[in-house]
Amino acid sequence: MDEMFDVAIVGAGPAGIAAACVLADGGAKVVVLERGEYPGAKNMFGGVLYGHDLKQIIPDYVQKNCPIERNIVESRIFYLSEDAGMSFAYRDQVFFEQNRNNAFTVGRAKFDRWFADRAAAKGALIVCSTVVTDLLRDDAGRVIGVKTDRAEGDLRAKVVLLADGVNSPLAAKTGFRSEVGPANVALAVKELIEIPEEVIGERFGVSQGNGVTTEILGTVTLGMNGVAFLYTNRNSVSIGIGANLAGLARQKASPYEMLESLKSHPMIAPLIKDGKPKEYLAHWLPEGGYHTVPQLCGDGFLIAGDSAMLFNTLHREGSNLAMTSGRLAAETLLEAMAKNDFSSLGLQGYVNRMQESYVLKDLKKYRKFPSFLETHKELFTSLPRVQSAAVRQMLIVNGVPKKAKQREAWKAIRRQVSPLRLLRLVWDAWRSVR
Numbered sequence: 001m002d003e004m005f006d007v008a009i010v011g012a013g014p015a016g017i018a019a020a021c022v023l024a025d026g027g028a029k030v031v032v033l034e035r036g037e038y039p040g041a042k043n044m045f046g047g048v049l050y051g052h053d054l055k056q057i058i059p060d061y062v063q064k065n066c067p068i069e070r071n072i073v074e075s076r077i078f079y080l081s082e083d084a085g086m087s088f089a090y091r092d093q094v095f096f097e098q099n100r101n102n103a104f105t106v107g108r109a110k111f112d113r114w115f116a117d118r119a120a121a122k123g124a125l126i127v128c129s130t131v132v133t134d135l136l137r138d139d140a141g142r143v144i145g146v147k148t149d150r151a152e153g154d155l156r157a158k159v160v161l162l163a164d165g166v167n168s169p170l171a172a173k174t175g176f177r178s179e180v181g182p183a184n185v186a187l188a189v190k191e192l193i194e195i196p197e198e199v200i201g202e203r204f205g206v207s208q209g210n211g212v213t214t215e216i217l218g219t220v221t222l223g224m225n226g227v228a229f230l231y232t233n234r235n236s237v238s239i240g241i242g243a244n245l246a247g248l249a250r251q252k253a254s255p256y257e258m259l260e261s262l263k264s265h266p267m268i269a270p271l272i273k274d275g276k277p278k279e280y281l282a283h284w285l286p287e288g289g290y291h292t293v294p295q296l297c298g299d300g301f302l303i304a305g306d307s308a309m310l311f312n313t314l315h316r317e318g319s320n321l322a323m324t325s326g327r328l329a330a331e332t333l334l335e336a337m338a339k340n341d342f343s344s345l346g347l348q349g350y351v352n353r354m355q356e357s358y359v360l361k362d363l364k365k366y367r368k369f370p371s372f373l374e375t376h377k378e379l380f381t382s383l384p385r386v387q388s389a390a391v392r393q394m395l396i397v398n399g400v401p402k403k404a405k406q407r408e409a410w411k412a413i414r415r416q417v418s419p420l421r422l423l424r425l426v427w428d429a430w431r432s433v434r
């Protein structure tokens with residue numbers, strides 16, 4: 001711990017390791033401090049990783065045996081009421097050719113370890129079982145390293161990259177980000193259910209190596225702003241559900257009960273039938289969007305990934321934003337090292353790069369989306385119910401003329417959601433994603 005590093009990175013998740021790879025490639029002396037016993041030990045996510053972002057850090061990730069579970073060839077959306085549901089699916093021949101879609105499932109315990117091994121092979125030092133407890137500052141307030149829970153204590157570095165995830169008290173200590181409030185995060189739970197590889201193939205209609213993602217919306221989140229998912233791995237599926245933390249607290253709802261109820265839904269139960277539960281995990285997600293992204297750098301430090309609240313709620317993308325922000329932070333740091341300027345001004349290149357990248361452009365585009373979901377609870381209550389009732393009536397052949405059925409369906413919809421409210425919903429939806 002007496003050693004002086006060029007860069008100390010807090011967190012060996014996708015953001016921290018992406019930065020470590022680029023920095024080590026550039027010849028920087030870099031250390032990554034990770035609280036888990038090994039990278040990925042404490043991490044979980046739904047499961048979809050994006051090759052485009054990974055390729056810019058490890059171009060030959062497929063040849064380097066990246067632990068890919070399944071290449072995603074079909075994306076489904078389920079819109080569910082309590083006892084029924086609609087499904088939309090998109091499958092594309094282009095996605096069958098490996099690496100054309102560049103979306104695939106991974107398990108974090110395997111992927112994070114593999115990714116960290118790549119960084120170590122490039123020369124980064126990965127130190128596990130080490131919690132960073134605070135930032136070290138000089139008399140002028142500049143960050144000059146980190147304090148850890150190790151007996152050896154402090155570690156000095158020219159600059160610190162915070163990549164410690166959504167629940168980052170360190171980012172809050174910079175003064176740039178407040179402690180995460182319940183309105184800006186979702187709490188999600190996930191279960192890994194073991195199912196034989198060939199059974200997954202039959203149930204989801206895919207051959208070996210190919211997989212399906214399903215995003216699930218509707219009453220499953222008990223009227224709260226939230227989403228569920230079902231992703232295929234090689235010989236397991238990941239099923240999870242999450243809702244806004246403030247909503248969960250208000251309704252005193254239990255994510256575990258939501259998950260159990262989801263698993264018994266008629267659209268879901270057949271897909272996980274006879275599966276063996278293997279793992280149960282819970283995690284927060286930053287869902288506040290663009291308005292909650294903090295100032296990204298200060299004197300002697302930068303913030304990347306979930307720690308900087310980089311998550312695209314609409315497209316459920318986070319790991320790619322983390323990897324790209326880590327990479328852009330590292331590119332800026334290599335420039336700063338050449339100029340020996342680690343001041344806030346010297347690190348501004350990171351902000352510029354982020355503004356030019358899809359990361360902040362996408363978050364800005366969807367900046368109204370989080371509040372759209374929060375203010376249109378009918379999406380999670382009455383709408384899925386009336387939609388199911390209307391479709392059910394139209395599909396039951398019982399001698400009632402279709403015109404009469406249509407009239408009844410409209411009446412039922414209007415009883416639940418006024419035409420004005422429906423118009424408002426469509427208008428607000430358009431404004432939140434245009």
Ligand SMILES: Cc1cc2nc3c(=O)[nH]c(=O)nc-3n(C[C@H](O)[C@H](O)[C@H](O)COP(=O)(O)OP(=O)(O)OC[C@H]3O[C@@H](n4cnc5c(N)ncnc54)[C@H](O)[C@@H]3O)c2cc1C
Binds near residue numbers: 046
């Ligand atoms: C339920 C769920 C489903 C998701 N699904 C997807 C998906 O399908 N696709 C997708 O792209 N994204 C998904 N995400 C989002 C994605 O997981 C995150 O955006 C991504 O992991 C962020 O990476 P990160 O490196 O910034 O943070 P993290 O992955 O959280 O890594 C932070 C690391 O820092 C370590 N750490 C924290 N504090 C300290 C400390 N004080 N000292 C030392 N180490 C510390 C942690 O142990 C961890 O290893 C999902 C998230 C959740 C919760």
